[in-house]
Amino acid sequence: xxxxxxxxxxxxxxxxxxxxxxxxxxxxxxxxxxxxxxxxxxxxxxxxxxxxxxxxxxxxxxxxxxxxxxxxxxxxxxxxxxxxxxxxxxxxxxxxxxxxxxxxxxxxxxxxxxxxxxxxxxxxxxxxxxxxxxxxxxxxxxxxxxxxxxxxxxxxxxxxxxxxxxxxxxxxxxxxxxxxxxx
Ligand SMILES: [Zn+2]
Numbered sequence: 001x002x003x004x005x006x007x008x009x010x011x012x013x014x015x016x017x018x019x020x021x022x023x024x025x026x027x028x029x030x031x032x033x034x035x036x037x038x039x040x041x042x043x044x045x046x047x048x049x050x051x052x053x054x055x056x057x058x059x060x061x062x063x064x065x066x067x068x069x070x071x072x073x074x075x076x077x078x079x080x081x082x083x084x085x086x087x088x089x090x091x092x093x094x095x096x097x098x099x100x101x102x103x104x105x106x107x108x109x110x111x112x113x114x115x116x117x118x119x120x121x122x123x124x125x126x127x128x129x130x131x132x133x134x135x136x137x138x139x140x141x142x143x144x145x146x147x148x149x150x151x152x153x154x155x156x157x158x159x160x161x162x163x164x165x166x167x168x169x170x171x172x173x174x175x176x177x178x179x180x181x182x183x
Pocket of ligand 1: 033061063
């Protein structure tokens, strides 16, 4: 779960092009005082090359609350989102569902759902490797198929070194980097 936090906790965010957003503020629509990210509660996350932000702000001067919904492009321009805050939040949560949780400040809430890790290979599993080798990945020979306790799996893909471990329920991770699927 992604829990609303002070927007300042999400910052700085760095775009893939190196531009960085370390501060964010908006004028209060009621008294025109400056409302900073510390007075906004919601979500701000980097989605590809854009930062999306959905928050509710409380003006420190007039104490009125107002929604802040915007997209910041990697040229640091802020674009308004014409969508009610509740709808934008739902959209943002859906968009974030498939993204890994970033390593943020210490009391960032831990996601409740563990990433899907496919079939767990038991320590005592009996593994037969095919004599056919497809090639090598990262120094490890890639067997065309594996038989695990009599069940055959065929090689599907290799995980890049910093790859996200996200396997479907029927996939098997072998030697920490090779993904097999049921034959
Ligand atoms: Zn105000």
